[in-house]
Amino acid sequence: MTLVFLFPGQGSQAVGMGSAWAREEPASRAVLEEADAILGEPLSQLIAEGPEETLRRTYYTQPALYTVEVAVLRGLQARGISPAAAAGHSVGEYAALVAANALDFAEGLRLVRLRAELMERARAGEPGGPGGMLAVLGLADAQVEALCREVREGVVEPATYNAPGQMVVAGDAPGLEAFTQRARDAGARRLVPLKVSGPFHSSLLSEAASRLGEALAEVAVAEPRVPVVANVWARPYRSAREVREGLALQVAAAVRWTDSVRWMGAQGMSRFVEAGPGNVLSGLVRRILPEAAVVQAGEPLEAEELVGSRKRGETG
Numbered sequence: 001m002t003l004v005f006l007f008p009g010q011g012s013q014a015v016g017m018g019s020a021w022a023r024e025e026p027a028s029r030a031v032l033e034e035a036d037a038i039l040g041e042p043l044s045q046l047i048a049e050g051p052e053e054t055l056r057r058t059y060y061t062q063p064a065l066y067t068v069e070v071a072v073l074r075g076l077q078a079r080g081i082s083p084a085a086a087a088g089h090s091v092g093e094y095a096a097l098v099a100a101n102a103l104d105f106a107e108g109l110r111l112v113r114l115r116a117e118l119m120e121r122a123r124a125g126e127p128g129g130p131g132g133m134l135a136v137l138g139l140a141d142a143q144v145e146a147l148c149r150e151v152r153e154g155v156v157e158p159a160t161y162n163a164p165g166q167m168v169v170a171g172d173a174p175g176l177e178a179f180t181q182r183a184r185d186a187g188a189r190r191l192v193p194l195k196v197s198g199p200f201h202s203s204l205l206s207e208a209a210s211r212l213g214e215a216l217a218e219v220a221v222a223e224p225r226v227p228v229v230a231n232v233w234a235r236p237y238r239s240a241r242e243v244r245e246g247l248a249l250q251v252a253a254a255v256r257w258t259d260s261v262r263w264m265g266a267q268g269m270s271r272f273v274e275a276g277p278g279n280v281l282s283g284l285v286r287r288i289l290p291e292a293a294v295v296q297a298g299e300p301l302e303a304e305e306l307v308g309s310r311k312r313g314e315t316g
Helices: 019-024 026-039 043-049 058-078 092-099 105-121 141-150 173-186 203-216 240-250 257-266 280-288 300-315
Strands: 004-007 085-088 132-137 156-163 166-171 190-193 271-274 293-296
Touching: 004 058, 004 092, 004 280, 019 026, 019 043, 019 058, 019 300, 026 043, 026 058, 026 105, 043 058, 058 092, 058 105, 058 300, 085 092, 085 257, 092 105, 092 240, 105 203, 132 173, 141 156, 141 166, 141 173, 156 173, 156 257, 156 280, 166 173, 173 190, 203 240, 257 280, 271 280, 280 293
Parallel strands: 004 085, 004 271, 271 293
Antiparallel strands: 132 166, 132 190, 156 166
16 A cells, blocks of 8 residues: 655644654654753653643744654554655655655754744844734635735735645735735635744745755755655655755745645555644645545554554455
């Protein structure tokens, strides 16, 4: 059975995520312990106990998600389940690269912590505020793109293409205000401001992307051993150089999740495992590829069901 592992991004975090894996699987628990040692702080305690408002801070959210996702990955691998391909949404791409043996967990954690710090502080001193992100539901991608181009009062850009009719834009305060009015006039079903600290995945974070790129140049990265579909290109990374380039660009460029999933579907990939907390990516994949089989593996019990279905598939 060919499985694609999917790793979620910011917004999927929750206090207690991965706790069952940590209790039941030594390989998963070891990842959490290693993270505490690398960062010199009790990240595992924050993940297990909160408080939620601290876990929601980008500075903590991103390393926490990455750590839990690699813990789930190691738990699945300990049970004989490995991916034939992988993809991650935004920060989830780092765990996808660990799954493909392109990135070492420890190196990845240091990068993710730096990424989180750069993204959280990128526009903290701006007089008009750092800006933000807005989910847009009920408009076609082309409509959202056109509305962004129409805005002259500030900056607003497509930030994530999550599924048909479900996008996120990012920008400064004047740009988002102008876009919101235009989107309402165009018939958007819902407009939801996201609880983030800045306009992630937009050109307003170009300086953060540049600084992350400098750090990536010093990190050992390998060519992925299984395909990892890059957010910025919606196709697999082809070299270690591309991994460095793509991870840096990603901070200030749109996440092309819809096209990434379509690419995987076009290659005949139809079985997906969400290897992390929640079911956000599962829902998006079902909207993009209605015929796909998608399961969650955020808990060991879900993984046991996956093992059972895998064995039935091999003998059926």
